[in-house]
Amino acid sequence: AQKITQTQPGMFVQEKEAVTLDCTYDTSDPSYGLFWYKQPSSGEMIFLIYQGSYDQQNATEGRYSLNFQKARKSANLVISASQLGDSAMYFCAMRGTISSGSARQLTFGSGTQLTVLP
């Protein structure tokens, strides 16, 4: 079984500062994918970034980067130069292999509510 843990229910960051949102995971799958989604107050789920377990480089997408430490089973999201529009709930999720059955769904953490202060 897979598990995602997000230990920060809420975070505050000053506008233009960088912030790191923590995510640890547990899986026995030999390969897997890690995702981050953003959920603003309007409710929709917005895909941010993906990291494959065998990717050599940490993923980056604009101001988002994923600090992937496979041995520590962590996949922290780093947002650089925070903007007011970054205030939202952020979810870490993972998807495993077809053979283990864990590819059938995204397994989500409980989320981190980020508030960017002006």
Added chain:
Amino acid sequence: EAQVTQNPRYLITVTGKKLTVTCSQNMNHEYMSWYRQDPGLGLRQIYYSMNVEVTDKGDVPEGYKVSRKEKRNFPLILESPSPNQTSLYFCASSLGTGHSYEQYFGPGTRLTVT
């Protein structure tokens, strides 16, 4: 525009009155799934479908039904809704089931059962 649509977006109903939430995608995706979101619990999978006529239970299937008669549509049926099914529901789809496939989410349906 590639998208997943859900209807209705908001629904208030009473206990026991059957309802259907529709989900449709225009990306020719094989895989579709339903999740519910409750505070502090993240998103939990209700049902999923690998392809037409192939559906299976997720983690919280009790009280729900689904069908996949066409590739693009994956309706969620609540035969006899109860207040504990009050939640935010998301439909999602992806091209395949490999772990690199991003899931595209619909806008969500906020359901209240009184």
